[in-house]
Amino acid sequence: MNFTADRLLLFGATGDLAQRMLLPSLCALEADGLLNPDLKIIGTARSDLDDAGFRNFAREALEKFMPDDRRGSVAQFLNRLSYQPLDATTLDGFNDLAEKVGEPKDGLAIFLSTAPSLFKPTIEGLQHSGLAGENVRIGLEKPLGTDLETSCEINDAVAAAFPEDRTFRIDHYLGKETVQNLLALRFANIMFEPLWNAAHIDHVQITVAETVGLEGRVAFYDDAGAIRDMVQNHMLQLLALVAMEPPSNFDATAIRDEKVKVLRALRHVEDSETVTGQYRSGAINGDAVPGYDDELGKDSDTETFVAIKAHVDNWRWKGVPFYLRTGKRLPRRVTEIVVQFRCVPHSIFADKGAKMTPNRLVIGIQPEENVSFTLMAKQPGLDREGIRLREVPLDIAMPDAFIGQHRRIAYERLLLDLIEGDQTLFVRRDEVEAQWEWVDAIRATWSAQGMEPKTYTAGSWGPSAAIALAERDGVTWNE
Ligand code: BG6
Numbered sequence: 001m002n003f004t005a006d007r008l009l010l011f012g013a014t015g016d017l018a019q020r021m022l023l024p025s026l027c028a029l030e031a032d033g034l035l036n037p038d039l040k041i042i043g044t045a046r047s048d049l050d051d052a053g054f055r056n057f058a059r060e061a062l063e064k065f066m067p068d069d070r071r072g073s074v075a076q077f078l079n080r081l082s083y084q085p086l087d088a089t090t091l092d093g094f095n096d097l098a099e100k101v102g103e104p105k106d107g108l109a110i111f112l113s114t115a116p117s118l119f120k121p122t123i124e125g126l127q128h129s130g131l132a133g134e135n136v137r138i139g140l141e142k143p144l145g146t147d148l149e150t151s152c153e154i155n156d157a158v159a160a161a162f163p164e165d166r167t168f169r170i171d172h173y174l175g176k177e178t179v180q181n182l183l184a185l186r187f188a189n190i191m192f193e194p195l196w197n198a199a200h201i202d203h204v205q206i207t208v209a210e211t212v213g214l215e216g217r218v219a220f221y222d223d224a225g226a227i228r229d230m231v232q233n234h235m236l237q238l239l240a241l242v243a244m245e246p247p248s249n250f251d252a253t254a255i256r257d258e259k260v261k262v263l264r265a266l267r268h269v270e271d272s273e274t275v276t277g278q279y280r281s282g283a284i285n286g287d288a289v290p291g292y293d294d295e296l297g298k299d300s301d302t303e304t305f306v307a308i309k310a311h312v313d314n315w316r317w318k319g320v321p322f323y324l325r326t327g328k329r330l331p332r333r334v335t336e337i338v339v340q341f342r343c344v345p346h347s348i349f350a351d352k353g354a355k356m357t358p359n360r361l362v363i364g365i366q367p368e369e370n371v372s373f374t375l376m377a378k379q380p381g382l383d384r385e386g387i388r389l390r391e392v393p394l395d396i397a398m399p400d401a402f403i404g405q406h407r408r409i410a411y412e413r414l415l416l417d418l419i420e421g422d423q424t425l426f427v428r429r430d431e432v433e434a435q436w437e438w439v440d441a442i443r444a445t446w447s448a449q450g451m452e453p454k455t456y457t458a459g460s461w462g463p464s465a466a467i468a469l470a471e472r473d474g475v476t477w478n479e
Contacts, residue, residue: 140169172234203321209334210328270445274445329458343356359374
């Protein structure tokens with residue numbers, strides 16, 4: 001059913017995500033006049049607050065986390081907020097919550113950003129109190145389970161109350177402008193698609209490097225590790241966008257149909273094709289940082305780094321490795337995709353002494369949003385001693401290309417799409433399950449082999465084995 005919600009109910013409204021992302025994103029949408037004038041936002045969580053208390057909480061969060069260039073309309077935004085405390089583990093409080101939400105004129109959008117253990121009781125409570133009708137849609141924040149089995153349990157519980165077309169699974173990477181730009185780059189330009197295949201591409205690298213460590217998320221992170229925290233969702237979504245066939249239009253079904261085909265075509269990974277690591281004390285940007293065990297306060301064999309050589313088994317990508325790596329406490333924060341093209345089939349410059357370097361496309365997702373394509377060019381000169389060719393970059397810095405347009409928080413787009421009911425940038429159940437299936441198989445291999453993470457110094461690019469993983473194939477990570 002198509003409707004623009006005039007009620008937004010936020011579960012986990014006093015949590016970390018709400019403070020850092022959800023409230024600032026909603027307030028930024030307010031500042032740009034993008035929120036439905038009738039929209040009321042109701043927060044709920046365990047904390048015993050009243051409306052005024054929640055508005056104060058939100059004001060403080062906005063002061064702390066709102067980007068400087070997006071401040072404005074705060075008072076108007078705070079006026080939309082109200083709050084109802086709730087213990088979601090029992091049905092008791094849900095009727096009061098429903099009363100607080102009131103009767104929406106057009107519809108209700110719910111956003112669940114709570115511990116996964118609360119998903120099932122919350123859905124039951126919503127059903128019990130009449131908050132799961134046809135004019136209600138639900139957004140679910142990760143983690144959606146810890147493996148395929150638990151993810152299916154969550155998905156089944158949600159499906160008992162919300163059909164797939166009213167279920168919005170969030171992967172905040174899909175809300176990033178530069179990630180969406182991948183689709184524009186691939187499908188709005190004639191020059192890339194004819195080359196986008198095994199005949200012309202040697203390999204692809206996807207790096208998501210972070211400088212942060214545990215950030216106090218002790219219990220969550222130690223149970224998840226890098227593969228479940230970053231690869232199962234964000235990195236596989238990036239891979240799917242790079243590898244998918246052209247969809248016939250920009251529509252939720254068409255795009256998600258193509259992504260899921262890629263995810264299902266991922267080959268089972270051998271243990272020799274993965275490397276895991278855990279950081280030890282070191283320095284980031286000149287500041288000393290403790291090791292993972294010290295931050296955690298106990299020994300652990302959770303991986304904070306993972307590198308994987310993946311393959312997509314289909315015609316387009318036959319024999320093209322996708323090298324993925326992600327880790328905490330790496331030397332700099334960078335998310336980028338590198339598409340390494342093959343050499344030209346024959347160099348007419350070879351007997352003039354010129355060396356050729358194959359073209360390379362680097363798509364910077366963050367912090368720099370840029371696209372850089374390295375081309376070979378002739379070095380100026382009279383060439384008496386041979387022709388010299390050199391790589392020159394064709395650089396496009398997105399902020400320069402679109403001056404005056406501000407950078408949006410990924411959740412702005414996702415929250416607005418949830419309110420308005422556009423599922424294109426949300427992950428469908430079959431995608432999540434294909435992602436888990438692949439990741440579960442890797443984890444099963446690790447445990448069958450008794451694989452333990454190798455150590456790396458905080459501030460380095462991970463264990464040396466990760467470098468060897470690529471170098472064995474003559475590939476160097478882009479750094
Ligand atoms: C989250 C992970 O999903 O993504 C975090 O749980 C990680 O561990 C974060 O730090 C990275 O997001 P971004 O947008 O900062 O790249």
